[in-house]
Amino acid sequence: MTEQTHFVEIRHAQKSFGTLEVLKDISLNVERGQIVGIIGSSGSGKSTLLRAINDLDPLTGGEIWLDGVQVNKTLPHRQYEKHINEVRQHVGMVFQHFNLFPHMTARENVTMAPKMLKGLSQADADRLAEEQLDKVGMLERIDYYPSQLSGGQKQRVAIARALAMKPKLMLFDEATSALDPELVEEVNLVMKKLAEEHMTMIIVTHEMDFAASVCDRVLFMDKGVVVEEGPPSVLFKNPTQDRTREFLRKHIEGAS
Amino acid sequence: MDIELMLKVYPFFLEAAWVTILLSVLTAILGLICGTLGAAARLSRFAVLRFLGAAYVSVFRGTPALIQLFILYFGGPQIGIQLDAFEAGVIGLGINAGAYMTETIRGAIIAIDKGQREAARTLGLSSWQATYKVILPQAARLMVRPLGVNLNMLIKATALVAAIAVVELTYTAQRYIGSTYKPFEMFLLAGILYMIIIYVTGRGVAWLDRKVQIT
């Protein structure tokens, strides 16, 4: 085991569900402040890779390092749980289906974890909720329940919830693909704002335009491998691999 | 129909109804405890506990409650368990109800979308913190109605303890038949009182269900 030199370092990630090999020897480095997009067709393993980073889907082989700490290290169960809970506090995750807690208001969704894990007082928690919800443009709806919000609003609250833990890394798994087309932009704007603040982000997306506009680098995945990666200007305009060309052609045709 | 007789024995039946109610309350409490433990076992990450939970459910749902009561009350002394009839009734029915409640509670918990636990864990909550902060408050709302069904069944099942001579409603009815020779009136009276108990309980469950849904 060599020392880690990159902010996020994925080394030879391998993942199988039973006999199905979903990730095949994937290595990937992300530097602090970088924004990396992951594209690829359905079933190519994008979500699995993203979810491996905070150990929601533990790898069956390889290593994940974050800021000098190995995420998926081998420890006895109890110690591992303690370790992974600590790691996860630094990694925000945004899901396709928001996964807001329906029995809590926007404020409670945002403050629950900081109160519980960092012992924030109610006053500090309220300030935090206001600050984070303001950032995503949801301050007016602070005491609304998720059922009273639109999809785009829910996703913005979900982003605020993740940000409230002050993560060093944000993971987005198709944050806008469950949204009506007219609600996509408000969520993209929030993500762009984070990009301007140099938040380190890994973004799985089906939106090529969005990936091209915010990502420093884009990876194209197919059948569990990274087929090609590069800055969006290169990957989208001059892909070197047939499979990438094929995907982009289909995808851009399909979208228009 | 001898209404006059019914009115005359009514106070004694009322007294017996209180025994039925006490029996129901204690059984429900024990059932909830067993059901909670059973559900926790069935959802445990330890295979042994999952097996024990499943075995508990299949044994107690797979045999007549009356046989379970008889084994406990009549068979118990043979293996060193001495209980009076009321205790045996509460324990026997409670453990039996717990098997049904295990499935109710487990069902409500697994009905919660797994994204909820994932979202909580992603924030850094431990498995237990995710369970009690995120899963249980949502599962509790789903549990009220089906637990209400369990409660309804359990109240009716208390009639079984007449067979081990606990002086509750059914036993009281039988006893008065012995002296009055009026089974129709006596069972009707007991039935009416059961219905009142179950109606009131049902209203209570419905009220609770409405209360927890408001968010």
Ligand SMILES: Nc1ncnc2c1ncn2[C@@H]1O[C@H](COP(=O)(O)OP(=O)(O)OP(=O)(O)O)[C@@H](O)[C@H]1O
């Ligand atoms: N929990 C699981 N158990 C078994 N197989 C799984 C599981 N999760 C994912 N898979 C399989 O792994 C493969 C990759 O899935 P993954 O969700 O990572 O794809 P994806 O690239 O995110 O696709 P999409 O664009 O549809 O979200 C798929 O074949 C999927 O069926």
Ligand SMILES: [Mg+2]
């Ligand atoms: Mg996916």
